[in-house]
Amino acid sequence: MTMTFGHAEGNGRAPFVPSEEWIEAFEAQATEELYQRVKRYARVRARLVAYAGRPIDELYINDLVQDAIGDTFDGVLAWDPERVTLERHLQCAIHSRTRHDYVHALRFRQERIDTGSRKTLAEVETTLARARGEPEDASDRVLAELHQLAVRDPDVIEMLRLFGAQVIKKDDIVRATGWNTKRYQATRKRMLRLVQQLPNDVREAAMASA
Amino acid sequence: MTDKDKNLEILDAIYQEAALDAAETGKNPPEDRPWAREVGKRVQARLAELRRNLVPAATPVVQAQPIRPSLLALGRDALIAKLDELTRRLGSSVQYAHRKLEGLSDDDLRRLIDTLDPD
Numbered sequence A: 001m002t003m004t005f006g007h008a009e010g011n012g013r014a015p016f017v018p019s020e021e022w023i024e025a026f027e028a029q030a031t032e033e034l035y036q037r038v039k040r041y042a043r044v045r046a047r048l049v050a051y052a053g054r055p056i057d058e059l060y061i062n063d064l065v066q067d068a069i070g071d072t073f074d075g076v077l078a079w080d081p082e083r084v085t086l087e088r089h090l091q092c093a094i095h096s097r098t099r100h101d102y103v104h105a106l107r108f109r110q111e112r113i114d115t116g117s118r119k120t121l122a123e124v125e126t127t128l129a130r131a132r133g134e135p136e137d138a139s140d141r142v143l144a145e146l147h148q149l150a151v152r153d154p155d156v157i158e159m160l161r162l163f164g165a166q167v168i169k170k171d172d173i174v175r176a177t178g179w180n181t182k183r184y185q186a187t188r189k190r191m192l193r194l195v196q197q198l199p200n201d202v203r204e205a206a207m208a209s210a
Numbered sequence B: 001m002t003d004k005d006k007n008l009e010i011l012d013a014i015y016q017e018a019a020l021d022a023a024e025t026g027k028n029p030p031e032d033r034p035w036a037r038e039v040g041k042r043v044q045a046r047l048a049e050l051r052r053n054l055v056p057a058a059t060p061v062v063q064a065q066p067i068r069p070s071l072l073a074l075g076r077d078a079l080i081a082k083l084d085e086l087t088r089r090l091g092s093s094v095q096y097a098h099r100k101l102e103g104l105s106d107d108d109l110r111r112l113i114d115t116l117d118p119d
Helices: A020-029 A032-051 A058-074 A086-118 A120-131 A139-149 A154-164 A170-177 A181-197 B003-025 B032-054 B076-093 B106-116
Strands: none
Touching: A020 A086, A020 B032, A032 A058, A032 A086, A032 B003, A032 B032, A058 A086, A058 B032, A086 B003, A139 A154, A139 A181, A139 B003, A154 A170, A154 A181, A154 B003, A170 A181, A181 B003, B076 B106
16 A cells, blocks of 8 residues: 655645644544544545536545645645634545546546537447446436435425535525524435435445445 | 536535544544654654754854964063963953963963954
8 A cells, every 4th residue: 555645846836834733633633443434424525426427436535634634734725723623624635635626527428428429439338338347427326316215305306406406514404494403404404315225236326446 | 617617616625524524533444554654754854953953053153363473481480470460450351260370271372362352
């Protein structure tokens, strides 16, 4: 197992020199338990990328965590210990990266298909790729399945609708729906249970070994 | 907002909630333990390096000025007498850390005099 943290070179930036307080805060929070929690977070976020058709494996998940730490050491990702915990900071970094990778994978896939429709050779390549079992965009299927599972749960359907309208934070959802916290928590829990109930071929779509 | 955009928002939010839940309540496969240990070692090494970078660089060594010929000409007794005379003349403004001058070599005495009275 090889890994390095930081030391990004040639990016033209002045080297990041954290304060003693910053180092102490990092050291106090950086435990093996934290790395494992962050990896659990990363493993689930990686599924999102897989739905866009990018093959995901254990190395990708490890990279999500390690790159977040390395970029923090390099100052590429600014961490303010007084404003946010290290765990939340790393989660935010992984959230941004997986969202970016999802969009990128979708675009790459679309370009591949567009090219395929114009060129015979590329068409052949696309067909071969599908025959090799390369993943496709599974997000439509995932959402269709989720709506199917939630058909008798109007609150979950409402939560999904709000997500689509970029109403995501608890406070915003509570404000938009008039639910109390208990009802929000219960709906969230049921929605997560439905995600767990997604058929394996959908839930694990495109996942090589994640 | 296109349907694709909306799908992204929904999936992103779902998997954000699911990921937070996994971080909070989930379990790791056994192989994550050695991985976490390795991450811990690397992080500690990097933190140590960052700490070392905080220590200011060593002050460059300044070479001593040559001793004046007029002081070089004086023997030990003359040097001690000159030091006494300087101490008396300059009064309380003179302070030096050596109570017992026997511990100082002749050249140490010459440099001490030079420091107190550079002219």
